[in-house]
Amino acid sequence: MTSAERLRAKGLRATRPRVVVLDVLDAARASHEHLPVAQIAERARVKLPTVSTQAVYDCLDALTGAGLARGIEPAGHPARFEARVGDNHHHLVCRDCGRTVDVDCTLGHAPCLAPSDTAGFAVEEAEVVFWGRCPECRSQRS
Ligand SMILES: [Zn+2]
Ligand SMILES: [Zn+2]
Known part of the structure; x- marks a missing residue:
């Protein structure tokens, strides 16, 4: 389309x-x-x-x-x-430059993570951000 x-x-x-x-x-x-x-x-x-x-x-x-x-x-x-939507994927984000990289969902459907206590919520999705430093920013630091 x-x-x-x-x-x-x-x-x-x-x-x-x-x-x-x-x-x-x-x-x-x-x-x-x-x-x-x-x-x-x-x-x-x-x-x-x-x-x-x-x-x-x-x-x-x-x-x-x-x-x-x-x-x-x-x-x-x-x-x-x-434009990558609907697959419940997650992201790695660089603290220094903000570069954002996809991480596939571990299960392939939402929610792929469950909180230890849902507090009565019906959990629909989990949006995970892994924070760190990308290879370029790491090499600039060393
Ligand atoms: Zn970076
Ligand atoms: Zn993405």
């Missing part, structure tokens, strides 16, 4: 900015990238020079709301977005 078809399948209007932003996220998915908004806007402008950063935010809101994209908000770093 094209990006436009995927948008329509979710009941969204396939506006040019939405199509372009979804294309950017799909391309980033192929290279396993998780992009901050500034970088998404930069890449979107290659195809659509007039798109504003605010418009990109609005597109990301619509895409995440429709389940076509996912946002990760590691504490202390700008949010990052990806």
Whole structure:
């Protein structure tokens, strides 16, 4: 399916900015990238020079709301977005540069982790962030 078809399948209007932003996220998915908004806007402008950063935010809101994209908000770093959705995967995040890498879900379905005490909650998902330092940042330190 094209990006436009995927948008329509979710009941969204396939506006040019939405199509372009979804294309950017799909391309980033192929290279396993998780992009901050500034970088998404930069890449979107290659195809659509007039798109504003605010418009990109609005597109990301619509895409995440429709389940076509996912946002990760590691504490202390700008949010990052990806098109890999619905597989309950987790992330490794570098404390220094914020680089974000996928970690497959151990079970393949949510929730793959159970709290020691659910406190009466019906647990639906677990979102795990493994914090550390990426190879590049580690080699810069030593
Ligand atoms: Zn790093
Ligand atoms: Zn991811």
